[in-house]
Amino acid sequence: MAGTIAADTLTHSTAGSIATNYVVEGSVKSWAILNGTGTISLDDSLNVASVADSGTGDYDFTHSSAFSSSNYCTTTAKNNTSSNQGANLTLTNRSTTVRGVKSYENNSATDCSQVCFQTSGDLA
Amino acid sequence: MQTPDFKGTHLFDRLCWAKENLEPVQSDYRVVYEDSIDECAKILVPDLNWMACAMQGGILPPVWVYHELAKDEAQPGFTKHTRGHLLHETEPMPAMTEEEAIEYLIQKDVPQAVWQNWDEGNRPKMVICRKQQLPQTREWRNAWRISDELAA
Numbered sequence: 001m002a003g004t005i006a007a008d009t010l011t012h013s014t015a016g017s018i019a020t021n022y023v024v025e026g027s028v029k030s031w032a033i034l035n036g037t038g039t040i041s042l043d044d045s046l047n048v049a050s051v052a053d054s055g056t057g058d059y060d061f062t063h064s065s066a067f068s069s070s071n072y073c074t075t076t077a078k079n080n081t082s083s084n085q086g087a088n089l090t091l092t093n094r095s096t097t098v099r100g101v102k103s104y105e106n107n108s109a110t111d112c113s114q115v116c117f118q119t120s121g122d123l124a
Numbered sequence: 125m126q127t128p129d130f131k132g133t134h135l136f137d138r139l140c141w142a143k144e145n146l147e148p149v150q151s152d153y154r155v156v157y158e159d160s161i162d163e164c165a166k167i168l169v170p171d172l173n174w175m176a177c178a179m180q181g182g183i184l185p186p187v188w189v190y191h192e193l194a195k196d197e198a199q200p201g202f203t204k205h206t207r208g209h210l211l212h213e214t215e216p217m218p219a220m221t222e223e224e225a226i227e228y229l230i231q232k233d234v235p236q237a238v239w240q241n242w243d244e245g246n247r248p249k250m251v252i253c254r255k256q257q258l259p260q261t262r263e264w265r266n267a268w269r270i271s272d273e274l275a276a
Binding site for chain 1: 134135136139140143148150154163164166167168169170171172173174177184190193194197203204205208211229232233255258259260261262265266
C-alpha cells in the first residue's frame with residue numbers, strides 16, 4: 001500500500017526504543033459505540049459487521065476481520081440508565097467472530113443508551 | 125472514490141482504509157429472526173461502516189470464506205485459525221446494492237439453521253423489515269416474537 005513504513009523498532013530521542021510488534025499486537029482491533037435503546041443502532045465502529053439485539057440489555061457484536069482464536073480481550077463500558085445499583089456489563093458469547101455483552105442495573109438485565117466495547121488480540 | 129486493488133491486503137487494513145475514506149451508510153433494514161424456541165426474537169442491525177464497505181466493493185471477502193472459518197472453528201479441539209489467509213487473499217466482493225449487502229450479512233451473521241430454512245415450518249423464522257416496522261419502545265423485549273403482521 002502507498003505510504004507504508006516498514007520498521008521493527010521505533011526510537012525516541014530520550015525515552016528509548018520500542019519494538020513495533022508491541023504497537024501492532026497491542027493496538028485495539030475492534031471497537032463500537034452502540035445506542036441500546038429503542039430500535040438499537042451503532043453510532044460508530046471499527047471492524048464490526050453487525051450487532052444483534054438479542055433481548056433486554058443483550059447485544060452480540062460480530063467482527064468483519066476474525067480473530068485468530070477466541071483468546072482475545074474485550075473491555076466494555078456503559079452509561080447507567082435507571083440506577084447505579086448493581087450496574088455492570090458481563091461478557092457472554094465468544095467466538096473468533098462474535099462477542100456478546102450484557103448490561104445489568106439493579107441486578108436485572110437493562111437496556112442502556114450507550115454501550116462501548118473494544119477488543120485487543122491477534123487477528124486471523 | 126476508487127477502491128485500491130486490495131487482493132492480498134490484510135482485511136483489517138482494508139477496513140481501516142474504508143474508515144478513513146468512505147462515508148458511513150446507516151441502513152434502515154433490520155433482520156428479525158428466531159433461532160431458538162425458548163428465546164425471544166433477535167434483531168440483526170447492520171453496521172454503518174460495514175455497509176459502506178459492502179456498497180463500495182473491493183473490500184469484503186466472499187461470504188463462503190466466513191463459512192469455511194466457521195467450519196474450522198466448529199471442529200473439536202480447535203484452538204487457532206490456520207486458514208485466516210482466506211480473508212485476505214480471496215478476490216474481494218464487487219460493489220453490492222443495499223439489498224444484496226443485507227443478503228450477504230444474513231449469510232454471514234445469522235445462524236445457518238435459520239437462513240437456510242427460514243420459510244419451512246408453520247411460520248417464518250426470519251423476516252427482513254424496515255426499522256420503522258419494529259416496536260419503538262422496548263417494552264416486554266424478552267417476549268418479542270415475529271408477528272403475523274411482520275411476517276406478511
